[in-house]
Every structure is written in structure tokens, then in C-alpha cells.
Amino acid sequence: MRRFPALFVAFLAPKQSVVRLFDRAISTLAHRRIGGARPTIRSMRSRKPSLKSAPSKSLTGIVGFDEITGGGLPSGRTTLLVGGPGSGKTIFALQFLAHGARDLREPGIFVAFEEAPQRIIANSEGFGWNLGPLQPKKLFFLDAQPPPDIIQSGNFDLSGMLAVLGDKARAMGARRIVLDAVDILLSILPDAATRRREVYRLHRWLLKNDLTGLITAKDIGDNASSFTEQPLGLMQFMVDCTVILNHRVVLGTSRRDLRVQKYRGSGFEEDELPFVIGAGGIDVAVREPGRK
Amino acid sequence: MIAGKRKREIFRFRLFVADDTPNSVLALANLDAICRRHLPDAFEIEVVDVFHEPKRALADAVFLTPTLIRLAPSPIVRIVGTLSHLQTVLQALGLEGEAA
Numbered sequence: 001m002r003r004f005p006a007l008f009v010a011f012l013a014p015k016q017s018v019v020r021l022f023d024r025a026i027s028t029l030a031h032r033r034i035g036g037a038r039p040t041i042r043s044m045r046s047r048k049p050s051l052k053s054a055p056s057k058s059l060t061g062i063v064g065f066d067e068i069t070g071g072g073l074p075s076g077r078t079t080l081l082v083g084g085p086g087s088g089k090t091i092f093a094l095q096f097l098a099h100g101a102r103d104l105r106e107p108g109i110f111v112a113f114e115e116a117p118q119r120i121i122a123n124s125e126g127f128g129w130n131l132g133p134l135q136p137k138k139l140f141f142l143d144a145q146p147p148p149d150i151i152q153s154g155n156f157d158l159s160g161m162l163a164v165l166g167d168k169a170r171a172m173g174a175r176r177i178v179l180d181a182v183d184i185l186l187s188i189l190p191d192a193a194t195r196r197r198e199v200y201r202l203h204r205w206l207l208k209n210d211l212t213g214l215i216t217a218k219d220i221g222d223n224a225s226s227f228t229e230q231p232l233g234l235m236q237f238m239v240d241c242t243v244i245l246n247h248r249v250v251l252g253t254s255r256r257d258l259r260v261q262k263y264r265g266s267g268f269e270e271d272e273l274p275f276v277i278g279a280g281g282i283d284v285a286v287r288e289p290g291r292k
Numbered sequence: 293m294i295a296g297k298r299k300r301e302i303f304r305f306r307l308f309v310a311d312d313t314p315n316s317v318l319a320l321a322n323l324d325a326i327c328r329r330h331l332p333d334a335f336e337i338e339v340v341d342v343f344h345e346p347k348r349a350l351a352d353a354v355f356l357t358p359t360l361i362r363l364a365p366s367p368i369v370r371i372v373g374t375l376s377h378l379q380t381v382l383q384a385l386g387l388e389g390e391a392a
Contacts, residue, residue, distance in 0.1 A: 144355050147370065151384045154318070154374030159310030160342045161355035167346035188356075190373075 055240070055265045058106070058176065058212045061099025062092065064284025068269035069260060074240045077264075078206050078213040082232075083245030088256060088277055089216040090120060091127075092245070093178040095281040096214055098129040101138040106175035106212075109168060110141045111161075114181035117141035127281045137172055146188045155190060158198050162205050169209055177211045183218045183232070196234055203238045215239070240264040246272070258284055303327070303335040303385075304364040310357040311343050315374050319358035322375035330387045 057071030066072045073079045073096065083089045093110070100106035112120060121131055121141070131139060144161060168174065179185070179202075189195045206213040217232055236242055242261040249255065259272040275284040307323055309316035320339065327335040342349040342357055352361065362369040362385060375381050382388045 142350075143353070151369070151371045151380065152373050153371055153380045153384075154322075154376035155315050156356045156358060156373045157310065157313070157315060158356065159313065160308060160349050160357040160359065163310065163342035163346040164350045164355065168350070 057266075058096075059099065059104065060092075060096040061103065062095055062282045062284060063280075064273070064275065064286045065258070065282070067286050068273065068284065069241075069263060070266060070268065073212055073214060074264070074266070075212050076207070076210045077240035078203060078215060078238070079241040079243060080232075080235055080239040081214055081216045081243045081245065082219060083216075084219040084247060087219070087245040087247040088275075088282060089245060090115070090180055091124065091277060092243075092282055093180055093214050093216050094120065094124055094131075095127075095129070097139060097176055097178055098124075098131060098134070100176045100212075101134045102129070107138045107172045108140075108176035108178065109165065109172075109174050110139070111144050111165065111177070111179045112141060112181075113144050113146070113179070113184040116145065117143050120180075127279070129281070140168060140172060140174075142168070144185070146184065150188065152190060155194060157194070158185075158201060162201070166205075166209065169211065175212060177206070177213050179213070179215045181218065182215050182235075186232075199235050199238070203235070236262075300331070300334045301365045303331050303362065304338075305335065306338045306340060306352070306361045306363055308340050308342055308349060308352070308354045308357055308359040308361070311341060313357075316358045318374040318376065319360065322381075323360060326375070326378070326381060326385075326387070330382070 055077070056075040057069065057073065058075045059066050059072040081089050081092060097108035097110055100108050110117065110120070124131065135141070142165070165177070169177070182202075186195045186199070189198055215235065217235070239262075241263045244259045244261050246257040246259070247254070256275050256277070257272045258275045260268045260270065269286075271287075273284055273286065275282055277283075305323065305327075307320060309320060320337075323337060327337065340348050342354065349355075352359075354361075356372045358372070358374065360371045360375060362371075369384055371381060371384050379388075
């Protein structure tokens with residue numbers, strides 16, 4: 001039973017050493033919970049990012065991430081990036097946009113719901129992405145922080161924002177869009193029904209405009225009574241890809257992990273992988289074949 | 293009461309709507325009713341459709357529709373929604389306690 005996947009992989013990748021592949025298959029098994037899903041052909045294939053998978057993909061420029069997903073985020077689709085405060089969501093999102101705008105001729109829009117764009121830009125200066133010359137034609141920041149003194153009376157929706165974004169996206173030929181801290185946006189909507197409706201509207205709008213979307217949201221946790229869980233839960237069903245970032249301190253050492261939870265129509269590395277926020281941005285450690 | 297002595301300043305409103313969606317139509321109807329009742333002959337309403345004039349929505353940072361902006365008298369007041377909660381709206385616009 002345990003030998004079968006290893007042999008199978010050996011078939012798929014005849015060039016590589018069978019011994020290393022065997023090690024790799026065993027380590028894959030070791031990483032899985034007992035009684036959990038058994039390694040599938042898909043998860044095996046995901047170790048070979050060179051395999052072209054069905055959906056076209058948009059490179060993020062994030063070292064390691066493009067490798068484990070076989071080419072980045074799903075093009076023209078929406079990805080949900082979930083993580084706690086300080087887990088690296090905004091950096092991930094900005095790196096994805098910067099890479100597209102600078103290296104791939106894919107202009108992008110960054111919609112900031114929680115932080116002022118100036119602050120986000122200032123915080124990223126250390127990474128050497130040199131965002132200045134890209135703005136505003138290739139990289140546009142939209143400050144969409146809800147005013148703190150907002151007065152509400154009756155129902156409302158996000159049409160205004162979508163109208164503005166649609167106009168901007170057409171004008172600059174945008175291919176990528178980031179909605180950073182969408183939980184903030186949802187929190188100002190008056191009730192659960194409106195939140196669900198607007199999440200749905202947002203998603204439909206992204207698809208219609210053929211934008212490669214990345215939506216970030218704060219960790220929803222497992223708490224069933226969580227205020228924003230419902231709409232975010234709905235979002236998890238709608239998106240084509242979900243990535244989870246984790247930041248914790250283990251024995252006094254900071255440890256960051258990234259996990260691709262879901263990727264429709266594509267194979268991917270399913271394990272949690274450590275990453276660092278280094279000099280050039282996020283850097284995901286990809287396990288070497290044969291190493292644990 | 294000094295009402296009547298003081299000449300009423302014109303209230304200038306800008307209402308951002310999203311086409312003829314129910315929320316937007318309702319907001320315009322509510323605003324019109326409030327103005328007729330509380331500000332007879334002392335109001336101006338400009339309606340801006342975000343789909344026809346998205347650049348104006350961006351210029352005024354309007355991302356939620358409908359949004360009402362009171363441009364005058366100062367200070368500028370912004371209210372989002374259908375304007376259905378009359379007390380909230382009147383209070384925000386400083387029209388509370390006005391003679392009907």
C-alpha cells in the first residue's frame with residue numbers, strides 16, 4: 001500500500017533518482033494525518049510544477065509560491081488570502097501587484113480598506129520594489145477606508161466602488177486587483193444579508209471584468225459565532241484559490257507558514273510551508289526532494 | 293424663536309446614486325420628501341449617477357451608494373443609505389425640531 005505511490009511517482013518522473021523519489025513519497029505520507037486523505041495522484045503531480053495545469057496562471061514573483069502552485073494565482077479568477085494581523089497578507093498582495101506591473105506588463109489596482117495607501121507604500125519601501133515610477137499608470141492605489149464618522153440610514157451597497165474601479169480598470173488596462181482587508185469593508189455593511197449579497201456582487205464583478213483578483217481578509221478562526229464568518233465562509237466557496245498565512249512564535253522563535261488550502265483545477269503543494277519576509281519580500285521555502 | 297427673522301441659507305445636496313437600483317430610487321424619494329417638508333424653497337439637489345460619472349464618485353470618495361453629501365451649509369455632512377430613518381437623517385442635517 002505504501003509502496004504504490006512511490007512507484008507511481010517514479011513512473012511520472014523517470015529522470016529523477018528513484019531513491020530520492022521514494023524518500024519524497026514517504027515524507028509526503030509522513031506529513032499526512034493518519035486516517036486522513038491518502039495522497040492522491042494530484043498531490044504527487046503537484047511536486048512537479050513544470051506540469052502545465054488546466055487554468056492559466058499569473059506569476060506572483062514570490063519565490064517558492066509560484067513553484068508550489070505551478071505558476072502563481074489563477075488568471076481571471078479570485079484568490080482569497082487569509083491570515084491574522086501581521087501575518088504578511090498586505091506584503092504578499094503588494095508583491096503580486098508590483099511584479100505584474102513592473103515585470104509582466106500587467107497593470108494593477110490596490111484597494112486599501114484598512115490602511116492609508118501612503119502608509120502601505122512607505123512600509124514596503126525596504127523591499128526595493130521601487131513602486132514610485134509605476135504609479136499611477138501601472139499601479140494605482142485606491143484609498144477606500146470607510147470614514148470613521150460615517151452616518152448610516154437605511155440600506156446601501158458597493159455600486160459606487162465598483163463603478164469607480166471599473167472605470168479605473170478600463171482606463172489603465174488593469175489585469176490584476178487587490179482588495180486588501182475586505183473584512184473591514186464587510187463590517188460596515190448593515191446586516192448579514194447585505195454582506196452576503198455584496199460579497200456575491202463583488203465576486204461577479206471581478207469575474208466579469210476578467211481581473212486576476214486577490215482578496216485579503218483577517219483570520220476568521222474556527223469560532224462559529226464570529227461576526228464576519230458567514231460572508232467570508234461564502235467567499236471561500238466562490239473563490240478559485242485559498243491561501244492561508246500563519247505567524248506564531250515557537251520556543252521564542254518567530255515562525256511563518258503558508259498553506260494553499262484550495263486551488264480549483266490545479267495541483268498544488270498541500271503541506272504547510274515556512275516562509276520568511278526577507279529583503280526582497282516574501283520567500284517561501286520549498287522542500288527539497290528527499291529532505292524533510 | 294428667531295426663526296423667520298433669519299434668512300434661511302440654501303441647503304445644497306449632492307446625491308450619488310447607482311442607476312435606478314431600488315436603494316437609489318428610494319433615497320432620492322426620501323430626500324425629496326424631506327426637503328419639501330423641512331426646507332421649502334431652500335434646497336438644491338444634484339443627482340450624480342456613479343455609473344455615468346465614475347470620476348466624480350472617485351473625486352468625492354463615494355464608494356457606497358446611495359450617498360448623500362450636504363455641501364452647504366458647512367460643515368459637509370455625508371450620509372449613506374436610503375435615508376429611511378427619518379430621525380437619523382434630520383439629526384445629521386441639523387433639521388431636528390424644525391417646524392414642519
